[in-house]
Amino acid sequence: MERVFEKRVENLRRKLKENDIDGYLVLYAPNRFYLTGFELFDPQCNESAGCVIVSEKDLWLCTDSRYEEIAKSILDEKSVFIYKKNRLKELREFIKSTGIKNLGFEAGVVTYELYDALRKEISLKPFVKGLVEELRKVKDEKEISAIKRAASLNRKLFETIEGIEVVKYKEKELAWEIEKFFKERDAQGLAFSPIVAAGPNSAIPHHRSSDKKIDKESILLIDSGCRVNDYCSDHTRTFWIGEKKSKKFLELLDIVKEAQQIALNHIKEGIKAKELYNMVVEFFEKYGLSKNFTHSLGHGVGLEVHEEPSLGIQGEEELKENMVITVEPGLYFPGWGGIRWEDMVIVKKDGAEVI
Amino acid sequence: MERVFEKRVENLRRKLKENDIDGYLVLYAPNRFYLTGFELFDPQCNESAGCVIVSEKDLWLCTDSRYEEIAKSILDEKSVFIYKKNRLKELREFIKSTGIKNLGFEAGVVTYELYDALRKEISLKPFVKGLVEELRKVKDEKEISAIKRAASLNRKLFETIEGIEVVKYKEKELAWEIEKFFKERDAQGLAFSPIVAAGPNSAIPHHRSSDKKIDKESILLIDSGCRVNDYCSDHTRTFWIGEKKSKKFLELLDIVKEAQQIALNHIKEGIKAKELYNMVVEFFEKYGLSKNFTHSLGHGVGLEVHEEPSLGIQGEEELKENMVITVEPGLYFPGWGGIRWEDMVIVKKDGAEVI
Numbered sequence: 001m002e003r004v005f006e007k008r009v010e011n012l013r014r015k016l017k018e019n020d021i022d023g024y025l026v027l028y029a030p031n032r033f034y035l036t037g038f039e040l041f042d043p044q045c046n047e048s049a050g051c052v053i054v055s056e057k058d059l060w061l062c063t064d065s066r067y068e069e070i071a072k073s074i075l076d077e078k079s080v081f082i083y084k085k086n087r088l089k090e091l092r093e094f095i096k097s098t099g100i101k102n103l104g105f106e107a108g109v110v111t112y113e114l115y116d117a118l119r120k121e122i123s124l125k126p127f128v129k130g131l132v133e134e135l136r137k138v139k140d141e142k143e144i145s146a147i148k149r150a151a152s153l154n155r156k157l158f159e160t161i162e163g164i165e166v167v168k169y170k171e172k173e174l175a176w177e178i179e180k181f182f183k184e185r186d187a188q189g190l191a192f193s194p195i196v197a198a199g200p201n202s203a204i205p206h207h208r209s210s211d212k213k214i215d216k217e218s219i220l221l222i223d224s225g226c227r228v229n230d231y232c233s234d235h236t237r238t239f240w241i242g243e244k245k246s247k248k249f250l251e252l253l254d255i256v257k258e259a260q261q262i263a264l265n266h267i268k269e270g271i272k273a274k275e276l277y278n279m280v281v282e283f284f285e286k287y288g289l290s291k292n293f294t295h296s297l298g299h300g301v302g303l304e305v306h307e308e309p310s311l312g313i314q315g316e317e318e319l320k321e322n323m324v325i326t327v328e329p330g331l332y333f334p335g336w337g338g339i340r341w342e343d344m345v346i347v348k349k350d351g352a353e354v355i
Numbered sequence: 356m357e358r359v360f361e362k363r364v365e366n367l368r369r370k371l372k373e374n375d376i377d378g379y380l381v382l383y384a385p386n387r388f389y390l391t392g393f394e395l396f397d398p399q400c401n402e403s404a405g406c407v408i409v410s411e412k413d414l415w416l417c418t419d420s421r422y423e424e425i426a427k428s429i430l431d432e433k434s435v436f437i438y439k440k441n442r443l444k445e446l447r448e449f450i451k452s453t454g455i456k457n458l459g460f461e462a463g464v465v466t467y468e469l470y471d472a473l474r475k476e477i478s479l480k481p482f483v484k485g486l487v488e489e490l491r492k493v494k495d496e497k498e499i500s501a502i503k504r505a506a507s508l509n510r511k512l513f514e515t516i517e518g519i520e521v522v523k524y525k526e527k528e529l530a531w532e533i534e535k536f537f538k539e540r541d542a543q544g545l546a547f548s549p550i551v552a553a554g555p556n557s558a559i560p561h562h563r564s565s566d567k568k569i570d571k572e573s574i575l576l577i578d579s580g581c582r583v584n585d586y587c588s589d590h591t592r593t594f595w596i597g598e599k600k601s602k603k604f605l606e607l608l609d610i611v612k613e614a615q616q617i618a619l620n621h622i623k624e625g626i627k628a629k630e631l632y633n634m635v636v637e638f639f640e641k642y643g644l645s646k647n648f649t650h651s652l653g654h655g656v657g658l659e660v661h662e663e664p665s666l667g668i669q670g671e672e673e674l675k676e677n678m679v680i681t682v683e684p685g686l687y688f689p690g691w692g693g694i695r696w697e698d699m700v701i702v703k704k705d706g707a708e709v710i
Contacts, residue, residue, distance in 0.1 A: 028401060043547070043561070044661055045400040046383060046463060065649040066560040069689055085668055105467070108401060112470045112481055113462040126467055176538055183531055192398070205421040206398070294420040306399055313440055334424055 001036060001059075001075060004142065008035050008135060012054055015131045016104070023100030024131060026052040028109040030303040031132035033230075036061060038074055040230055040303065051091075055100050062091055088117035095122055106130045137300060137308050138322045143231060144346060147301065147324050150233035151344050151355040153186050153226050158237050167216050167241060171196040174222075175209040182226040191225035191232035191305045202238065202337040205295055205330060217242035219249060219337040225305055232305040234326050236342035249339070252331055256339045259283050259329040263297060267327070267345055267352035273297075273315025280329050289331055298326040301344060323347040324355075356391060356414075356430060359497065363390050363490060367409055370486045371459070378455030379486060381407040383464040385658040386487035388585075391416060393429055395585055395658065406446075410455050417446055443472035450477055461485045492655060492663050493677045498586060499701060502656065502679050505588035506699050506710040508541050508581050513592050522571050522596060526551040529577075530564040537581040546580035546587035546660045557593065557692040560650055560685065572597035574604060574692040580660055587660040589681050591697035604694070607686055611694045614638050614684040618652060622682070622700055622707035628652075628670025635684050644686055653681040656699060678702040679710075 001009075012035065016024055026032050032052050033040040038061055039049040050063030050071070061071050062081040071080045083090040095103065095118065105115070107126035118124060139147065157178060166174055178194045197207040198214040202221035214220055220241050225234035238256075240249050262283055263276045277297045284290040296312030301324050309317040311325060319325070325347065330340030346353040356364075367390065371379055381387050387407050388395040393416055394404040405418030405426070416426050417436040426435045438445040450458065450473065460470070462481035473479060494502065512533060521529055533549045552562040553569040557576035569575055575596050580589035593611075595604050617638055618631045632652045639645040651667030656679050664672040666680060674680070680702065685695030701708040 042400065044659055045397065047661055049561075068649075069559045070561075107468040107471070108466050110467050111463050112460070112465050112467060113483055115467045115470075116462070116481070126471070128468055179538075180535075183534075204424045206404075206425075294423075304399055306402055 005036055011135050021102040021104040021125055023055045024104040028106050034136055092118050133308050138320050139324055146229035146231035148355050150226050150228040150231050154233040154235050157181050166214050169214050170211050171198050171209040178224050187226035187228050189227055191227045194224035197221040200335055200337050203332045203334045217244050232301050234301050234305050236340045238339045252339050256329050256341050260327055260341050263327045264352050269321045269349045271319050273309050273311045273317050277311050292331040294332055298328050300325050319347045321349050360391055366490050376457040376459040376480055378410045379459040383461050389491055447473050488663050493675050494679050501584035501586035503710050505581050505583040505586050509588040509590050512536050521569050524569050525566050526553050526564040533579050542581035542583050544582055546582045549579035552576040555690055555692050558687045558689045572599050587656050589656050589660050591695045593694045607694050611684050611696050615682055615696050618682045619707050624676045624704045626674050628664050628666045628672050632666050647686040653683050655680050674702045676704050
């Protein structure tokens with residue numbers, strides 16, 4: 001295993017001690033990848049490519065025969081366990097054979113079925129706040145460099161879009177142009193399906209790009225991101241297509257951008273996520289608009305486009321240096337449209353580096 | 356809700372009665388979509404776009420504010436529940452308010468965290484074999500028509516690939532050409548990331564397309580599928596690139612194709628999945644090759660590329676008319692390469708329709 005992974009595993013081992021467990025089951029694909037480099041994605045959400053078990057001294061990768069060769073190219077043979085006919089039973093027997101006495105697990109990932117199969121013979125301890133998620137929040141230099149490349153390519157996309165004539169494109173067609181833009185450059189691909197929302201569709205924060213055509217003199221909201229060296233980017237811009245920008249659009253755009261600036265001005269190590277959220281809500285409320293801000297202010301970005309910390313009403317978490325987060329205030333008016341403005345930020349000791 | 360969804364919900368309600376429950380929680384995205392048409396995909400595997408609750412008389416869609424507008428375009432307002440600050444707690448309170456007494460849930464999908472939040476105040480019954488998965492196995496006319504279109508486009512891809520010069524392409528580059536081929540035609544996109552495996556990489560059943568170049572006089576395995584009208588296709592072909600086909604390649608290819616033909620000859624309503632699997636294993640064993648066949652013989656295909664039934668050693672299930680499955684024997688030799696040949700089949704009363 002590469003040194004970077006060994007270091008992460010050591011960090012996790014420290015957390016085992018702090019939490020009074022002598023083993024931890026890592027099932028969630030990005031967590032598994034973070035610790036070992038093995039498979040960032042599962043084939044499907046209900047089909048696991050495998051799990052990692054970390055004890056005080058050892059690490060095992062448990063997977064099926066399809067991944068045997070890849071697993072053994074990452075770890076030595078004795079650290080790879082291949083389950084065959086009955087995944088749950090064989091996994092339970094394997095875990096028993098490791099001698100682990102108190103096994104922590106990801107409560108928000110392990111299914112009832114797996115939990116039920118293990119609990120009868122293994123002492124289990126659920127972690128709602130996952131231990132690996134905790135480690136992943138603060139990025140190292142190499143991670144930040146990948147995120148910066150992904151962010152920079154996403155910004156380049158928006159510059160390019162501003163320069164082209166998008167009227168008469170279907171939302172879907174423009175989404176496909178975005179995907180091609182990324183793939184034909186530096187990126188492995190999309191970080192998520194781009195949201196291309198024309199006119200009133202922009203009022204739907206998670207709109208799925210459709211056959212609707214982009215009209216002249218209307219709103220166009222684009223929320224996109226790419227993946228470079230396994231790391232994601234995520235920005236949103238809201239444009240007015242045409243020359244006759246509506247007064248409402250311009251006023252709301254100014255308000256949203258100002259809301260973002262207020263948050264950016266306050267980001268630094270030590271501030272609580274929910275303080276930022278509350279600041280933006282209060283600012284919108286000055287205009288009687290807080291009810292039109294229907295989602296959180298942002299989220300962490302890394303191996304996943306949505307990861308911790310969440311910048312929502314429940315964000316008790318204090319920001320730390322080298323967390324990477326989005327700041328994305330938005331205002332939505334069903335039937336009319338919506339405006340969202342999203343940037344990515346590296347949290348610094350004394351401020352925010354916008355990327 | 357459209358009639359097709361109402362019919363599916365009625366079928367599920369029949370299963371509630373058979374299983375002594377008066378409600379069922381549908382969290383798994385393809386199941387949720389199958390019943391309502393709401394969001395085929397979650398934003399991430401650890402981030403739900405919502406769940407459906409079906410009782411003897413009612414159906415509710417529970418989601419967050421990002422999906423409120425979409426949800427209310429599918430269902431009337433009183434059938435949509437929007438959770439806000441604390442998803443788990445609000446969901447629990449909502450379920451309690453429905454009056455459901457015994458709530459079934461998907462044991463292989465619901466996480467420990469959700470289970471733990473609900474179990475304290477709601478009587479829960481786990482279903483390892485999901486009730487909606489059960490319904491999804493047999494496809495209706497419209498589903499089969501979508502699957503046929505996806506299958507036909509995938510076959511067209513393989514015809515096209517046979518006609519082009521792929522030497523010197525990187526695996527990744529050819530994978531991208533495949534994606535473009537689909538997107539620029541009938542498809543919504545890929546059903547899964549295409550496996551383009553050159554030379555020895557073909558020995559890895561789930562190889563991730565890499566920077567390796569495709570060499571002349573070597574094996575090229577392509578496993579790909581597209582999505583048309585929400586339904587998937589999945590075929591594999593293994594080619595020899597060049598004129599000097601190796602004897603080993605030709606012999607093994609014949610064996611794999613014959614193995615497939617044996618299975619195809621026996622597919623019909625009533626045969627058990629594992630009978631087909633065992634037949635193929637026995638056939639390979641005649642050549643001393645059964646240990647080189649390291650995965651199952653196939654799987655159902657529909658809204659997901661991998662769904663029930665599984666054609667593996669544990670396939671107790673009897674095939675039924677209008678199930679759609681893959682038949683994909685393969686032989687793998689680490690260091691040398693692998694051969695897989697995969698087709699899709701509609702199970703008929705008296706045979707197999709290859710698509």
